[in-house]
Amino acid sequence: MSTTEKTTLSTSDETPLLKRLAGANALWIGVVLVLLIAVFGALRPDAVFNQVTFQTTLAETSVLLVLAVGMTYVIITSGIDLSVGSVLVFSGVAAAQTMNALSDGDATKAGWDVVFAGLLVALGSGAAWGFLNGTLIARAKIPPLIVTLGSFGAATGAALLLNNGSNVGNIPENLTDTVGFGTYLGIPNMVLIAAAVTIVGALVLNTTRFGRYTYAVGSNEEAARRVGISVTGHLTRVYLLAGVLSGLAGFMALAYYRTASVTGHETDNLNAIAATVLGGTSVFGGVGSIVGSVFGVFIPSVLSKGLVFVEVNKFWQPIAMAIVLVVAVWFDQSRRRARNQR
Amino acid sequence: MSEPLLEARNLVKHYGSVEALRGASFTAYPGEVVSLIGDNGAGKSTLVKCLSGVEQPNDGELLFEGEPVTLSSPTDARDLGIETVFQDLAVAPDLDPAANLYLGRELKRSGPLGWFGVLDKKEMRRHAAEHFRNLGVSLQSIDVPIAALSGGQRQSVAVARSVAWASKLVFMDEPTAALGVVQRERVLDVIKRVRDQGIAVVLISHNMPEVLSVSDRIEVLRLGRRVARFKGPDTTVEELVGAMTGALSQEDAA
Numbered sequence: 001m002s003t004t005e006k007t008t009l010s011t012s013d014e015t016p017l018l019k020r021l022a023g024a025n026a027l028w029i030g031v032v033l034v035l036l037i038a039v040f041g042a043l044r045p046d047a048v049f050n051q052v053t054f055q056t057t058l059a060e061t062s063v064l065l066v067l068a069v070g071m072t073y074v075i076i077t078s079g080i081d082l083s084v085g086s087v088l089v090f091s092g093v094a095a096a097q098t099m100n101a102l103s104d105g106d107a108t109k110a111g112w113d114v115v116f117a118g119l120l121v122a123l124g125s126g127a128a129w130g131f132l133n134g135t136l137i138a139r140a141k142i143p144p145l146i147v148t149l150g151s152f153g154a155a156t157g158a159a160l161l162l163n164n165g166s167n168v169g170n171i172p173e174n175l176t177d178t179v180g181f182g183t184y185l186g187i188p189n190m191v192l193i194a195a196a197v198t199i200v201g202a203l204v205l206n207t208t209r210f211g212r213y214t215y216a217v218g219s220n221e222e223a224a225r226r227v228g229i230s231v232t233g234h235l236t237r238v239y240l241l242a243g244v245l246s247g248l249a250g251f252m253a254l255a256y257y258r259t260a261s262v263t264g265h266e267t268d269n270l271n272a273i274a275a276t277v278l279g280g281t282s283v284f285g286g287v288g289s290i291v292g293s294v295f296g297v298f299i300p301s302v303l304s305k306g307l308v309f310v311e312v313n314k315f316w317q318p319i320a321m322a323i324v325l326v327v328a329v330w331f332d333q334s335r336r337r338a339r340n341q342r
Numbered sequence: 343m344s345e346p347l348l349e350a351r352n353l354v355k356h357y358g359s360v361e362a363l364r365g366a367s368f369t370a371y372p373g374e375v376v377s378l379i380g381d382n383g384a385g386k387s388t389l390v391k392c393l394s395g396v397e398q399p400n401d402g403e404l405l406f407e408g409e410p411v412t413l414s415s416p417t418d419a420r421d422l423g424i425e426t427v428f429q430d431l432a433v434a435p436d437l438d439p440a441a442n443l444y445l446g447r448e449l450k451r452s453g454p455l456g457w458f459g460v461l462d463k464k465e466m467r468r469h470a471a472e473h474f475r476n477l478g479v480s481l482q483s484i485d486v487p488i489a490a491l492s493g494g495q496r497q498s499v500a501v502a503r504s505v506a507w508a509s510k511l512v513f514m515d516e517p518t519a520a521l522g523v524v525q526r527e528r529v530l531d532v533i534k535r536v537r538d539q540g541i542a543v544v545l546i547s548h549n550m551p552e553v554l555s556v557s558d559r560i561e562v563l564r565l566g567r568r569v570a571r572f573k574g575p576d577t578t579v580e581e582l583v584g585a586m587t588g589a590l591s592q593e594d595a596a
Binding site for chain 2: 207208209210212215216218219220222223224226227228229285286287
């Protein structure tokens with residue numbers, strides 16, 4: 001008798017799914033995204049609802065999405081990572097140079113073994129920078145803003161040093177044709193990779209102990225420490241994860257742009273942070289979701305594409321973004337204040 | 343009376359030239375609420391830190407169930423079934439009560455999913471709901487963030503968490519300090535229920551009526567030493583204040 005009674009009580013205690021969804025920031029930002037697409041779609045249905053637009057928008061956004069997944073973990077721990085764009089550049093240059101070196105200077109026709117070696121170098125470089133960030137933040141207790149501002153500069157400098165400040169070309173066609181421009185059932189492979197990273201990232205965050213500790217550390221570091229969670233180890237792993245994902249993003253960018261570019265990624269860090277925060281992840285830590293970050297990544301790209309379609313000067317895009325971003329943070333802050341007053 | 347659960351004999355602790363404990367003794371019996379009171383600077387916090395493994399005494403003896411023990415870390419104390427509720431709610435405000443209850447002790451799914459660290463949220467939630475009910479902690483729902491709860495409920499969750507893992511003894515350092523009257527009553531009810539489950543509760547408090555209403559016994563510290571012991575029901579506030587200020591002392595207490 002007592003067992004059934006307990007089960008019914010515990011389930012009736014749970015908040016209904018709909019109510020929980022309505023309380024989530026991610027849902028609202030998703031609504032904004034759908035509204036944007038609907039408005040642009042109503043104005044220019046021919047340009048918006050066509051396969052090429054969808055494919056290019058998705059593919060271009062894939063690299064940023066991978067960065068945003070790592071950034072979501074970092075920001076949930078109440079940290080920040082300004083170095084993701086530079087680490088992306090460094091990993092791309094290091095991978096491209098390795099592939100060229102393995103093919104006597106020109107990797108264009110290189111085989112899969114060389115491509116794989118390049119991937120390992122990209123992931124390894126990302127991991128190294130991530131580990132450095134994590135160690136300085138978690139062990140030396142230097143604020144994340146300062147540490148990653150440092151590695152932001154250092155990784156850019158190191159990337160420039162590697163190839164004397166120029167881009168690295170001669171990317172294997174094997175890589176650009178499959179990863180960069182290949183499709184599967186009409187979906188660009190870039191998108192499939194980013195989607196896989198996102199799904200795994202979301203599952204780990206929501207269902208595993210690693211995810212739970214990420215929230216706990218961001219919510220109250222001292223509480224986490226007192227219950228015996230290794231806060232130092234966990235923070236190191238989170239920044240390591242962000243680094244590895246930056247390395248992967250660097251490799252994807254290599255495949256898509258057919259060159260390891262040392263420019264053009266200066267604001268990737270800010271874009272990833274904006275996307276994450278827009279998606280309802282709190283800069284105060286403890287709250288956030290990968291799903292939200294996905295919406296957050298697509299809002300700026302839909303805005304800039306859409307403004308071009310409706311022939312509004314696309315320089316309005318950053319201004320529109322800025323407004324949405326500030327409103328999103330203000331919303332989060334006032335909601336927290338209301339909640340904490342009880 | 344039965345054998346003491348935890349006994350401290352003549353503990354000495356100094357920080358540099360400051361003597362926080364000068365031969366302090368303390369006794370807790372199984373299944374009782376014993377209050378530890380004393381004026382500011384009497385050494386209450388230091389004593390609790392020594393008894394919960396946070397700090398190590400410079401001299402003196404600790405006995406747990408009659409056996410000498412050394413507590414070199416809070417984990418040692420935890421392994422003996424001793425938990426502590428900290429004055430500043432050590433909970434994660436963005437996690438729900440069940441997640442807080444199991445923080446650091448999460449249950450994993452059985453089978454391959456568990457190898458990847460996948461949590462058994464359903465089971466944790468079920469056990470948590472059951473545990474909160476047993477302690478009379480009423481929460482409108484089990485899956486809202488702790489920050490959305492009232493102060494009393496938050497403190498009740500913090501108390502319930504320690505109690506869930508403590509098999510023998512719980513230290514509560516000013517658990518009602520930040521609470522209103524109604525909320526305070528609730529936490530005191532939880533304390534009584536914990537005692538009724540056979541777990542010893544050591545309550546550190548400044549609130550004399552509260553101490554008298556809930557304690558089975560009261561021990562008084564003054565200047566780093568135990569100066570008096572009282573039975574809860576037949577003590578008055580005047581006696582307690584007298585012992586705290588030094589106006590009254592019992593020869594056999596130290």
